[in-house]
Amino acid sequence: MSILLADIDTGATAWVLISTALVAFMTPGLAFFYGGMVRSKNMLGMLMQNFFAMGLISVIWAAVGFSLAFGGSGQYIGNLDFVFMKDLAKIAELPGYTGDFGLVIPILAFFAYQMMFAVITPALITGATADRMKFSAYAVLIGVWSILVYPIVAHWVFSPNGWLFKRGALDFAGGAVVHINAGAAALAVVLVLGKRRGWPRDAMPPHNLPFTMLGTGILWFGWFGFNAGSALGANGLAAQALVNTHLAAASAMLVWLVVEKLRAGHATSLGAASGAVAGLVAITPCAGFVGGASPIIIGAVAGAVCYLCLSLKTKFGFDDSLDVIAVHLVGGIIGSMLLGVFADTAVNSLGADGLFLGGGASLLVEQLIAVVATLVFSFVVTGIAAIAIDRTIGLRVSTEDELIGLDQSQHAETAYQS
């Protein structure tokens, strides 16, 4: 055995393995969160796109994704040392994960945990492109994306060898890597794809809000694995991240409902679901770096600002069907930037102090650089990939197929038999 057994912490390993399962459960949760919001003729299309990501992205992650994200000592991209998990069960440490960043779990557990992040991130895009994207084009797009975009941003931000990590940018569980990355990609694809036929003239109300509420519950539950699991240990930091996660979701939901009630007249169930998710997104980068009342403030800001950003799509005329940009891109930016304000080394000595904790503006500047770098890189590369796919196999279903719905036209099935 070449694994140094003494370095493996069984409690930490157990928690990360459980967290892996929790994060894996978020993709089906996302499927129902989005599925409830589409029209009934597109329900299976939405569920399928999300479940399909669990298949395709897992295999790509094992083949090259993990290696490109966490292999080698380069600043900008990993290497091919760990293709098909080569040596992962044997090596004692991962490049960059030494000293303070040393892992106390098996590297295979880390591989599996990160795989679930790689799966759900491109799945987030499906909310923006809902109701009109060809299934084959979707498969090619997220496959390409999981090689050319996700592992590279993950390397920049998550790997201690990455250039943004080295500069001092903080991202506890993926505010930039997951949410800004997916949100920017969603915007790029939507601009190439075009609007749904009839949008914004025709009403396209959600067909099953109970499914959306159920999906929200699954996401909220799974997010404890997403954020508290990112402590990569069963310790006080994991507990802090878990508490922060819950409080941010709670306060964002409350604030969203208050703003909605004041502006539109009713506190809605879709508003409760959306607000909770906005808070969960915003706390993601901050979860293991802030404490005290900070998560409540971060959630509150996300709840209000994300709500107000819903109108951006009608103002600028891009059809982000289920508001991935207002919730994930904007929520991710809010969380990443507020981390520069609220980060506290008393919570995590490997972090930094933000503006309000005497650290000056330096962290805020690094956060801004990470936000802009992630956003621009993801937007540009995804945009080029989307245009290339559109010119070759076509991104969009035909008008007739769009009117029939994705369930019948793409999968020859019907979600609800009457």
Add this chain to the structure above:
Amino acid sequence: MKLITAVIKPFKIDDVKDALKTAGVQGMTVTEVKGFGRQGGHTETYRGAEYQIDLVPKVRIELVVDDSVANNVVDVIRQAASTGKIGDGKIWVTAVEQIVRIRTGEQGSDAI
């Protein structure tokens, strides 16, 4: 024989069914339908975007009765389905030429 068709507010269906049973009616058919009339639709709001919903959910009742009780049945439905507000619905009566009970082959009033 008369076919009595009524379109009523969905939450009134139990009241109407109980009243008809009490009045001695032997059976009826109920369908969930949508439509519009003077009541108009309503507005729903999803993530800040308002949608005008034009078609309102209603319940349609159909039953065939003898000529002699038709007027009484119409009164029973009207009383049970009424809330006094706009959108209570309508009842109409149509003449029926023939009716057959599938199991026995009985025809006319015997088949009701």
